[in-house]
Amino acid sequence: MSEPYQTLFTRIINRELPADFIYEDEYCVVINDIAPQANVHLLVIPRKPVKRLVDAKRSDTKLLGHLLWVAGEMARRSGVGDAFRVVINNGADAGQTVFHLHLHLLASEKFNESDIAAP
Numbered sequence: 001m002s003e004p005y006q007t008l009f010t011r012i013i014n015r016e017l018p019a020d021f022i023y024e025d026e027y028c029v030v031i032n033d034i035a036p037q038a039n040v041h042l043l044v045i046p047r048k049p050v051k052r053l054v055d056a057k058r059s060d061t062k063l064l065g066h067l068l069w070v071a072g073e074m075a076r077r078s079g080v081g082d083a084f085r086v087v088i089n090n091g092a093d094a095g096q097t098v099f100h101l102h103l104h105l106l107a108s109e110k111f112n113e114s115d116i117a118a119p
């Protein structure tokens with residue numbers, strides 16, 4: 001029988017590697033990015049290790065919606081107001097480096113295009 005798909009983020013979720021946990025529920029966790037590209041840079045990560053957005057199944061639509069809701073909730077809780085960005089890099093050519101779907105929540109105190117490098 002094949003081993004379940006393991007990723008860096010699976011190891012963080014399983015507490016095998018350290019991370020700053022900001023939020024978690026039955027579907028996802030939220031951690032601080034280790035190399036922040038903005039004053040607030042959170043990663044919303046599903047517990048289910050979907051590799052890329054394009055690999056999500058129709059049966060994952062509820063999960064995908066939940067991840068978006070959590071991103072908005074984290075923005076509300078972190079007090080960044082209404083100036084934030086949610087980014088998903090899909091595939092290596094788009095800058096994806098960890099092949100476990102995740103949403104970047106990026107916000108600076110005063111949101112400015114030039115403040116935010118592509119994550």
Ligand code: 5GP
Binds near residue numbers: 019098
């Ligand atoms: P991607 O490039 O795949 O869209 O985003 C991966 C993100 O994960 C990057 O922003 C990177 O800084 C972050 N990252 C990589 N390794 C770790 C880690 O061990 N801990 C945390 N908290 N973030 C990580």
